[in-house]
Amino acid sequence: MGDAQAPFEPNKRMFRLVPSEYTQRECRHSPITVNRAKRRITCRSCGSVVEPFDWIAALVERHEVMENEWKRLVQQREVAGAELEELRRRERNAKARVRKWENKARVLERRPGVDSEVRP
Numbered sequence: 001m002g003d004a005q006a007p008f009e010p011n012k013r014m015f016r017l018v019p020s021e022y023t024q025r026e027c028r029h030s031p032i033t034v035n036r037a038k039r040r041i042t043c044r045s046c047g048s049v050v051e052p053f054d055w056i057a058a059l060v061e062r063h064e065v066m067e068n069e070w071k072r073l074v075q076q077r078e079v080a081g082a083e084l085e086e087l088r089r090r091e092r093n094a095k096a097r098v099r100k101w102e103n104k105a106r107v108l109e110r111r112p113g114v115d116s117e118v119r120p
Contacts, residue, residue: 029045032055041050
């Protein structure tokens with residue numbers, strides 16, 4: 001990045017402004033511009049200079065929230081995968097039981113003098 005300014009949007013949060021350069025006390029906008037030459041973070045919406053530490057803290061906080069959500073989703077996927085495997089096992093067992101009873105019914109149908117009733 002040879003450019004002195006890079007746009008970035010962390011999250012919707014209120015940031016304190018640098019005291020010597022603010023015209024208002026707080027900025028609630030998320031799009032910012034990073035000016036590397038002046039070493040400043042500026043709001044792209046209102047032009048206020050944002051307190052860098054607060055902005056970085058908000059970025060870290062958002063990262064932690066996203067990481068926790070990621071872990072929760074991975075765990076949820078693992079549980080769903082285990083449940084799916086259990087359902088597949090039950091399906092295989094049910095199909096095997098059906099085949100077994102169909103075979104027994106065919107054998108009984110072929111025997112002369114045996115009731116048509118299938119007994120378990």
